[in-house]
Amino acid sequence: MMTKALLVVDMLRDFVDEKGALYIGDSSAIIQNVSARLQEHRNANNPIIYIVDSHLPHDAEFNLFPPHSLKGEWGEEIIDNLAPHEKDIIIPKRRYSAFFGTDLDLTLRELGVKELELTGVVTQICILYTAADARMLLYDVEVRKNCVASFDEEAHEFALKEMDKTLGVNVI
Ligand code: ZN
Numbered sequence: 001m002m003t004k005a006l007l008v009v010d011m012l013r014d015f016v017d018e019k020g021a022l023y024i025g026d027s028s029a030i031i032q033n034v035s036a037r038l039q040e041h042r043n044a045n046n047p048i049i050y051i052v053d054s055h056l057p058h059d060a061e062f063n064l065f066p067p068h069s070l071k072g073e074w075g076e077e078i079i080d081n082l083a084p085h086e087k088d089i090i091i092p093k094r095r096y097s098a099f100f101g102t103d104l105d106l107t108l109r110e111l112g113v114k115e116l117e118l119t120g121v122v123t124q125i126c127i128l129y130t131a132a133d134a135r136m137l138l139y140d141v142e143v144r145k146n147c148v149a150s151f152d153e154e155a156h157e158f159a160l161k162e163m164d165k166t167l168g169v170n171v172i
Contacts, residue, residue, distance in 0.1 A: 005113040006041040009051040009120030011082050014068040014075030021068040024151040033146045034119045047111050054092035096126050099133035115140040119147040124159035135167045142170040
């Protein structure tokens with residue numbers, strides 16, 4: 001049987017708390033849905049990996065987006081409702097893709113993971129580019145539409161279609 005892991009991407013205060021720097025808008029549904037996925041994967045004893053946007057003050061991404069998720073600050077923290085458990089894995093990143101410049105691939109290989117379920121935000125940014133790298137590395141990827149979200153509905157729909165038709169992600 002293939003080992004499956006749950007990735008929870010950027011469910012941080014700066015994205016899903018109304019006081020956050022890049023608040024995506026009403027996040028109650030996605031928080032509830034991701035929480036349910038966490039419960040199911042915990043019950044199945046699957047690895048849980050939190051991906052955390054963790055920027056330095058001069059990061060290049062701030063040419064495109066207002067400063068957010070600064071390392072060690074309030075906005076970089078995972079929201080209380082989805083707090084990690086002790087054995088969960090937390091991987092910081094500074095780019096859209098959770099694979100770029102991180103040890104996510106190494107971590108997944110060591111765990112024997114072949115299949116990823118991607119949840120979190122933002123659909124057309126960190127979810128899409130993480131899904132792209134995961135597929136390039138030949139992981140099987142699943143995305144539930146109600147477990148990803150965006151501040152831009154049109155871009156959200158585009159990204160889901162791109163993941164489905166171009167990347168071969170199992171979009172449910
Ligand atoms: Zn960022």
